Amino acid sequence: MTLAESTPYPGHTPSLTDLEQTSWQQLASVLDERNDEPLAPGFKTMIVASRTETGADARTVVLRKVDPDRKYIWFHTDVRAAKVMQFEAFPNATLLFWDEALRTQLRLTVETHLHTNDYVADEHWQTVGAGSRKNYLSEQEPGSEQSAPYPGFPPSLGASLPTPEASEAGRPNFAVIECRVLAMDYLRLSREGQLRAKFQYEPESGMAWLAP
Numbered sequence: 180m181t182l183a184e185s186t187p188y189p190g191h192t193p194s195l196t197d198l199e200q201t202s203w204q205q206l207a208s209v210l211d212e213r214n215d216e217p218l219a220p221g222f223k224t225m226i227v228a229s230r231t232e233t234g235a236d237a238r239t240v241v242l243r244k245v246d247p248d249r250k251y252i253w254f255h256t257d258v259r260a261a262k263v264m265q266f267e268a269f270p271n272a273t274l275l276f277w278d279e280a281l282r283t284q285l286r287l288t289v290e291t292h293l294h295t296n297d298y299v300a301d302e303h304w305q306t307v308g309a310g311s312r313k314n315y316l317s318e319q320e321p322g323s324e325q326s327a328p329y330p331g332f333p334p335s336l337g338a339s340l341p342t343p344e345a346s347e348a349g350r351p352n353f354a355v356i357e358c359r360v361l362a363m364d365y366l367r368l369s370r371e372g373q374l375r376a377k378f379q380y381e382p383e384s385g386m387a388w389l390a391p
């Protein structure tokens with residue numbers, strides 16, 4: 180057996196700084212419209228875990244915006260959704276990403292901030308297509324009990340999309356959740372050696388390798 184074969188991480192071991200920058204680049208690449216093949220398609224959606232009065236909750240959402248320099252992440256939701264109430268009571272949350280091809284998990288500890296009636300929400304609303312706007316037209320509160328299946332938009336719309344003018348009626352229900360990233364836990368699975376590291380941003384910055 181050669182030395183290379185008996186050593187974990189054949190090739191080269193990335194530096195903590197490289198790993199941190201690459202991870203943010205991979206998150207941002209998902210939203211790069213010039214990129215036909217996103218670098219990390221698995222990072223398109225994430226699980227958002229929140230705290231509740233009695234325990235914890237979690238759900239899938241779509242990643243909508245990333246600021247790798249300021250360490251912010253944004254996603255969209257209906258202002259009437261249960262998660263919004265949970266973030267108002269307990270602003271801290273965890274965002275969990277998994278990319279099968281990269282064999283990489285990112286676990287971000289964040290502080291959430293709700294935007295509904297401000298320029299941040301207005302700016303995001305301009306980027307929301309008719310297909311997504313349709314969901315904000317729902318007359319029923321998300322999670323409310325119904326006597327029959329409810330499609331999540333006015334049933335009269337059927338398979339059609341709302342016109343741009345009609346879709347504006349959904350604006351009062353639209354919310355942006357801004358997530359300030361406080362820390363990132365990185366894990367890459369590999370038979371040749373797992374890689375786990377933590378990157379702390381707030382209250383103080385720091386980075387370290389962790390045992391997987």
Ligand SMILES: Cc1cc2nc3c(=O)[nH]c(=O)nc-3n(C[C@H](O)[C@H](O)[C@H](O)COP(=O)(O)O)c2cc1C
Pocket residue numbers: 224236237238239240241242254255256257260261262263321322
């Ligand atoms: C692939 C996928 C993407 C989703 N994206 C979003 C999203 O971007 N925003 C959102 O509020 N809900 C999204 N949902 C629905 C949520 O998972 C959840 O069911 C809903 O928001 C209600 O959650 P809550 O009761 O915890 O507020 C998505 C679901 C799936 C399966």
